[in-house]
Amino acid sequence: MSEQQLVAILPHILLSALILIQMMVIAFARNLMTTVVISVIALILTGLAFMPAHSLIPIAVTPLIVLDGYAIFYSGLILMSATAVTLMAYDYFKDRGERQDEFFMLLLLATLGALILVCSSHFASLILGLELLGVSLYTMISYPQKGLLTLEAALKYLILSGVSSTFILFGTALIYAISGSLGFAELATIGSAENGTSELFLAAGSALIFGGIMFKLSLAPFHMWTPDVYEGAPAPVTAFVATVSKGAIFAITLRLFTSSGLIETSSILTGLSIVAILSMLAGNLLALRQDNVKRILAYSSIAHLGYLMVAFITAGMIGGKALAVESSSYFLFAYFITTLGAFGVVTIVSLRDHEKDAGDISYYEGLFWHRPLLAMMFTLTLLSLAGIPLTVGFIGKFYIFTAGVTTTLWLLLLAVIAGSGIGLFYYLRIIFAMTKRTDAGASEIEIPLAGGWAVAAISAAMLLFGIYPAPIINLINNLVSSIA
Numbered sequence: 327m328s329e330q331q332l333v334a335i336l337p338h339i340l341l342s343a344l345i346l347i348q349m350m351v352i353a354f355a356r357n358l359m360t361t362v363v364i365s366v367i368a369l370i371l372t373g374l375a376f377m378p379a380h381s382l383i384p385i386a387v388t389p390l391i392v393l394d395g396y397a398i399f400y401s402g403l404i405l406m407s408a409t410a411v412t413l414m415a416y417d418y419f420k421d422r423g424e425r426q427d428e429f430f431m432l433l434l435l436a437t438l439g440a441l442i443l444v445c446s447s448h449f450a451s452l453i454l455g456l457e458l459l460g461v462s463l464y465t466m467i468s469y470p471q472k473g474l475l476t477l478e479a480a481l482k483y484l485i486l487s488g489v490s491s492t493f494i495l496f497g498t499a500l501i502y503a504i505s506g507s508l509g510f511a512e513l514a515t516i517g518s519a520e521n522g523t524s525e526l527f528l529a530a531g532s533a534l535i536f537g538g539i540m541f542k543l544s545l546a547p548f549h550m551w552t553p554d555v556y557e558g559a560p561a562p563v564t565a566f567v568a569t570v571s572k573g574a575i576f577a578i579t580l581r582l583f584t585s586s587g588l589i590e591t592s593s594i595l596t597g598l599s600i601v602a603i604l605s606m607l608a609g610n611l612l613a614l615r616q617d618n619v620k621r622i623l624a625y626s627s628i629a630h631l632g633y634l635m636v637a638f639i640t641a642g643m644i645g646g647k648a649l650a651v652e653s654s655s656y657f658l659f660a661y662f663i664t665t666l667g668a669f670g671v672v673t674i675v676s677l678r679d680h681e682k683d684a685g686d687i688s689y690y691e692g693l694f695w696h697r698p699l700l701a702m703m704f705t706l707t708l709l710s711l712a713g714i715p716l717t718v719g720f721i722g723k724f725y726i727f728t729a730g731v732t733t734t735l736w737l738l739l740l741a742v743i744a745g746s747g748i749g750l751f752y753y754l755r756i757i758f759a760m761t762k763r764t765d766a767g768a769s770e771i772e773i774p775l776a777g778g779w780a781v782a783a784i785s786a787a788m789l790l791f792g793i794y795p796a797p798i799i800n801l802i803n804n805l806v807s808s809i810a
Contacts, residue, residue, distance in 0.1 A: 334385045334393040337375040337401070338441060344368035345434045352427045361427040362416045365434055366409060372441075373405045389509060390451035391442075395805030399655065400444040400577040403662055407569045408437040410666050410780045414673045415562035417774035422680055429469050436462035436566065440574035447585070449498045449508040452578055456494070456542075459571060460487050466566070467559040475682070479558025486551045490541030497534030500527045513586035532588050533597070542575045545635065546604035549628045553616075556624035561676050561683050564620060565669035568627050569662045576631075580638060580654060589642040598639050602738055605632030606745035613752045618685040622752055623668055626711055629745050630661055633723065636730050636738045643733040652799075653725035655806045659798055660710070660722030660791075663784050667707040670781035671700060678771055687756060692764035697771050701760045703785040708753040710788050713746055717792040 348364045351357075376398050379385075384394035412433060419426035439458030446452045464487070468480030502508055504527045537548070544552040556564045583589035589598075609629030616622045634657055641650035675684040675693075684690070694701040710719030723746065730739040791798055 330382050330385060331387045334379045334382055335387045335391065336379065337372045338391075338438065338445075340375050341368060341372045341434065341438050341441070344371070345431060345438065348431050348434065352431065356425065356427055358416070358420055358427055361430050362412060365412050365430045368434060369405050369409045369412065369437070373402060376401060386447070387445075390448040391445050392447040393445055396577075396581065396651070397445040399802065399805040400573065401441050403659060404437060404440045404444065404570050404574060407573070407662055407666055408433065408440075408566070410670070410784065411562050411566045411570070413776040413780040414565065414670055415560075417677060417777040418560060418562050418673050421677075426469075429466065432462045432466050432469075433566065436466065437570065440570050443574040443578045444581075446578055446581070447510050449502075449510075452582070453491075453495065453498070455578070456491065456575070459574065460491065463487075463563075463567060463571060466563045467555060469560060469563065475558035476560065477558075479555045482551045483555050486541055486548075490538040490548075493534045493538030493541070497531040497536075497538065500531035500534065503527055504531075510582050510585040513588065528588075529591070529593065532591070532594055535582075536579075536594070536598075539575060539579050540601060543572055543579075543631050544624075544628050545601050545631055546608040546628060549605070549608065552628055553612075553621040553624040556627075557618055557620045557683075557685055561620070561669055561673040564623075565666055565673070568623070568665045568669065572627070572631065573658050573662060576634065576638075576654070576658065580641065580651065583638075584641050584647055584651070589638075591642075595639060595642045598635060598642075599735075599738060602632050602635035602639065603741045605629060605635065606741045607632075607748075610745045610748040610752075614748065616752070617687055619672060619687060619690065619756060620683065620685045622756070623665070623672075626749065626752075627665065629749060630711070632745065633726050633742055634658065634661070636726050636735060636742060639735065639738065640729040640733045643735075646729070646733045649729050649732055651806050652802055653729040655802045656725045656795075656798060657722040659802075660718040663787050663791075664707050664710040664717075664719050667703065667781055667784040667788060668711065670777060670784060671704040671707065674700060674773055674777055674781065675771055677774065687759045690756060691759050691762045693760040693771075695761075695763060697773065700771065700773060700781075703781055704760065705757050706785050706788055708756055710792070712750050712753045715792075716789070718788045718795070719792070721792060721795045 348361060351364060352361060379393055380398060384392065386392050412430065415429065419429060436459050439455045439462060442451060442455030446455055464480055464484050467483055468476045501513065504524045505513055540548045588594060606629050609625045609632060613622050613625035634654055637650050637654035637657060640646040672684060675689055710717035713719045713723040726742065727739060
């Protein structure tokens with residue numbers, strides 16, 4: 327390995343080494359604060375390690391790993407989100423009366439898996455990153471708590487995630503059978519094959535791979551696990567699943583389908599369009615009947631991944647690849663910080679009850695009168711999810727709409743408009759609950775230092791980049807366009 331390749335892979339090596347150091351510290355000098363400090367330092371140093379690699383991009387580190395602007399952007403997004411979740415998790419777990427140190431080691435392992443995913447250029451590294459992320463999440467979802475919901479959530483995620491991984495593996499095997507290669511770029515040469523068997527294997531393999539990915543992204547009709555897992559998992563873990571896990575999987579999916587040319591197949595585009603419409607409508611309609619905030623946010627995430635699929639489909643249209651990468655990247659940035667803010671508030675409200683998370687809407691009644699700052703931050707996140715102007719969510723949806731208009735995806739745009747209109751109802755329902763006058767519940771909430779600052783910073787970013795999005799747009803244009 328050359329010196330340049332070593333510099334490019336340094337962030338992954340550094341994070342792996344710091345995970346080992348953290349494991350030794352947990353074994354010989356267990357202390358939750360020390361473990362959390364090591365986690366935060368590890369995430370910050372990993373982010374800084376990408377800086378010297380920036381001058382080398384794009385660079386193929388090995389046949390399995392590539393470092394380019396696209397990988398650096400999504401790696402930074404993942405590290406930022408993992409840091410916010412770490413701060414939320416510290417407040418959440420510190421008074422739970424159990425040994426919680428291993429949770430933060432698992433969080434770093436899951437983050438490492440996500441970083442490997444976004445840098446993958448080969449099916450071998452894709453599956454390695456996917457399993458490192460998934461196996462860590464199984465344990466994080468069921469992390470020791472009183473009650474059965476966490477175990478139920480972990481079991482459902484384990485079974486369905488295992489099934490989806492099997493789909494991806496079998497689809498990979500079919501594609502390898504006709505291509506003789508597992509590299510993404512090499513797959514572009516088989517798209518023009520005239521052999522009937524090759525076309526059949528390619529179509530079946532692509533369908534199986536995307537079917538497995540739909541499970542991971544909780545796209546309809548493979549979304550059934552999402553509300554139960556979101557409700558049962560600890561609030562910080564739910565934030566991690568909703569952002570880091572889904573974001574990393576979408577990033578590698580976009581790279582895979584654009585690099586290989588698979589998305590340009592008309593049958594795949596038709597199938598993706600149906601999935602996008604189902605996700606947007608099912609997510610929003612099913613959220614209307616929920617009384618649990620975590621389940622509402624779960625169905626909202628299904629709808630948002632449906633919106634994101636509009637940008638994804640744009641990549642398969644003539645002249646739409648660059649716009650698809652740009653619009654999906656900004657939308658994911660907006661979705662990340664908005665979702666982190668929402669679950670950050672849920673985490674803070676959940677601190678008053680160590681038996682279960684604050685899921686029911688009744689937990690939030692009176693929040694505006696007793697904790698107005700927290701209520702304002704939650705309101706801002708909900709308005710951003712709804713796509714209201716002056717929030718980062720509005721810019722994200724505007725990008726999606728622009729991508730759809732440019733490539734004349736009128737039916738998908740109608741679904742976006744209908745879904746956004748339906749979504750307003752259940753977001754406003756939560757905001758209305760916070761304005762109710764009550765003497766109990768919200769008055770007992772204490773805002774912690776670490777989690778409070780994290781949510782405040784996220785809320786400020788939501789407002790800042792909603793009013794002035796130019797810095798993020800320029801960053802995306804400079805980095806993410808490398809795969810377009």
